Amino acid sequence: MTYDSFDKALENAVSKFKLCSDKPIRIISHFDSDGISAASILIKALKREDMKFAVSIVRQLSKNVLEELKLEDYSCYVFLDLGSGSLSLIKEFLKDKTIFVLDHHKIEDVKSDVIHINPHLFGIDGTTEISGAGVTYLFAKKLNIKNKDMAHIALVGAIGDVQENKGFFKLNNDILKDAIELNNVEVKQGLRMFGLQTKPLHRVLQYSIDPYIPDVTGSEEGALLFLDKIGIEAKRGNKWKKLVHLDDDEMKKLVTGVILKRLGSEKNPEDVLGPVYTLKNEEMESPTKDAKEFSTLLNSCGRLRKSSVGIGTCLGDENLKHEATKVLNEYKGEIINSLNWFYKNKSKMIEEEGFIIVNAEDKINDTLIGTLASMISRTNLYKEDTVILTMAHTFDNKTKISIRKTGRKNNNLNLLSLLNEIVTKVGGEAGGHSYVAAGALIDQEKEEEFIKVARNLLKNRMMEEKV
Numbered sequence: 001m002t003y004d005s006f007d008k009a010l011e012n013a014v015s016k017f018k019l020c021s022d023k024p025i026r027i028i029s030h031f032d033s034d035g036i037s038a039a040s041i042l043i044k045a046l047k048r049e050d051m052k053f054a055v056s057i058v059r060q061l062s063k064n065v066l067e068e069l070k071l072e073d074y075s076c077y078v079f080l081d082l083g084s085g086s087l088s089l090i091k092e093f094l095k096d097k098t099i100f101v102l103d104h105h106k107i108e109d110v111k112s113d114v115i116h117i118n119p120h121l122f123g124i125d126g127t128t129e130i131s132g133a134g135v136t137y138l139f140a141k142k143l144n145i146k147n148k149d150m151a152h153i154a155l156v157g158a159i160g161d162v163q164e165n166k167g168f169f170k171l172n173n174d175i176l177k178d179a180i181e182l183n184n185v186e187v188k189q190g191l192r193m194f195g196l197q198t199k200p201l202h203r204v205l206q207y208s209i210d211p212y213i214p215d216v217t218g219s220e221e222g223a224l225l226f227l228d229k230i231g232i233e234a235k236r237g238n239k240w241k242k243l244v245h246l247d248d249d250e251m252k253k254l255v256t257g258v259i260l261k262r263l264g265s266e267k268n269p270e271d272v273l274g275p276v277y278t279l280k281n282e283e284m285e286s287p288t289k290d291a292k293e294f295s296t297l298l299n300s301c302g303r304l305r306k307s308s309v310g311i312g313t314c315l316g317d318e319n320l321k322h323e324a325t326k327v328l329n330e331y332k333g334e335i336i337n338s339l340n341w342f343y344k345n346k347s348k349m350i351e352e353e354g355f356i357i358v359n360a361e362d363k364i365n366d367t368l369i370g371t372l373a374s375m376i377s378r379t380n381l382y383k384e385d386t387v388i389l390t391m392a393h394t395f396d397n398k399t400k401i402s403i404r405k406t407g408r409k410n411n412n413l414n415l416l417s418l419l420n421e422i423v424t425k426v427g428g429e430a431g432g433h434s435y436v437a438a439g440a441l442i443d444q445e446k447e448e449e450f451i452k453v454a455r456n457l458l459k460n461r462m463m464e465e466k467v
Ligand SMILES: [Mn+2]
Pocket: 034, 035, 081, 104, 131, 132, 133, 161
């Protein structure tokens, strides 16, 4: 029933959309990997129908963005991977327009008369079952069945929103079936590690936090020593070997070696294997070959304000794909710098039981602050369930805030409502996902007040938990 009505709603939306097909379409999408994937899917679909369009990729749907859209004279607007949190605001700025919102974020209000497609409306979990790119994909598929050839991009988007966890669920899994059917994706069991196609093997092991490898995770020396012990050469000739270079025999040695290392200290030592998604039409050792690495590539394009490079990559433009690899490297450099800054200044952070607050001010690019929070949450520096709040200044005198927590335990700590509670007291906008990641924007002058309110609230949470 739920899925049927979701499907019906998509169908209805598509038939309304077809009425707009003679005029140019205005697309607005989110700047993360899911949003860029969503935009790419719709662009491909519109090109196929010979429809005209213009695209903007934005960090969030702020009043400034809507103010600018208001000045344009399109008649049909499509919001992707955002909008569900600001339906009435959209309508307020774009009064007489036809508006489509294809999103999977939490819904703020439903009374507005936009054409709204969101799984949550049908009791389907938009946090785990389908992403913004997924919703856009289902929409595009209804528009023209040929758009099934973009299923793999929808998966790349879902991975970006952390919807893959040793497999895809329900709607995402149906999308995976489409991608496999078209022979665009191949799924194989392999080591659940990041960087199979592009990173040196010892680095992959060194950076593997889940699964955690005792004596190896976090140590380059430990990783090299481990490879030596299990009889795998780290280099082939004078080049570092990658995971994709290993033959079957070496692969077995590696898997057994990792499991043995985990025996005794880890809860499920054999829990190191999982599905690996390989894009069949991409070149070996390219960051677009492995769906997880592809997703990171798109994310870096968005963060460094080069979304068009990411879109071009999704659409298969070889030049832009090449450009995207450069963007990825630049991004990695910035991430390393921000982590280094954090380690150097760690002692100056607010650190109390159950939470830390990191105010980077202008030391870290505000588009990297969420990534920094995620990375801190994945280190072993803090106890399970610690709330990580990071902050940085934006160009326009605002402060961007990100919230994450350590551990993978699903414990009903709603990060979004926690952040909302703080932001409501000081004024500002919050958005994101309830349990995975959320962010907010406040005026810079409210920073001190924000920290004060946050501290009190987080302290209370710890006290309540102890009672
Ligand atoms: Mn999303």
